[in-house]
Amino acid sequence: MKSLLFLLTLICIFPEVKAWDGYNYEKGNYVDIEQGSVVREGNDIEIYDYGSGEYKTVEVSDFDGSEVEYIDPDTGETMTIDMD
Numbered sequence: 001m002k003s004l005l006f007l008l009t010l011i012c013i014f015p016e017v018k019a020w021d022g023y024n025y026e027k028g029n030y031v032d033i034e035q036g037s038v039v040r041e042g043n044d045i046e047i048y049d050y051g052s053g054e055y056k057t058v059e060v061s062d063f064d065g066s067e068v069e070y071i072d073p074d075t076g077e078t079m080t081i082d083m084d
Contacts, residue, residue, distance in 0.1 A: 022081035
C-alpha cells in the first residue's frame with residue numbers, strides 16, 4: 001500500500017514525466033504534449049500536432065489540469081487542448 005501511495009505521489013508531483021494526449025477543437029485534430037514538457041503557465045512546451053504532422057514549440061498561457069491553453073507561434077492565435 002505504501003508503494004502505491006508513493007507512486008501516485010510521484011505522478012502528481014512530476015507531471016512532466018508522462019506524455020499527454022489531447023484534442024484541439026479549434027483545429028479539429030489530436031495533439032500530443034511530449035514527454036519531458038513541464039506544463040505550467042509561461043513555459044514553452046513541445047507538442048506534436050497530428051493535423052500538420054509536425055512538432056511545434058508553443059507557450060502555455062493557461063493550465064487548469066484538464067485543459068491546456070497555448071499560443072501558436074505561427075499564427076499568434078490562442079488554442080485550447082482538452083487533455084485525456
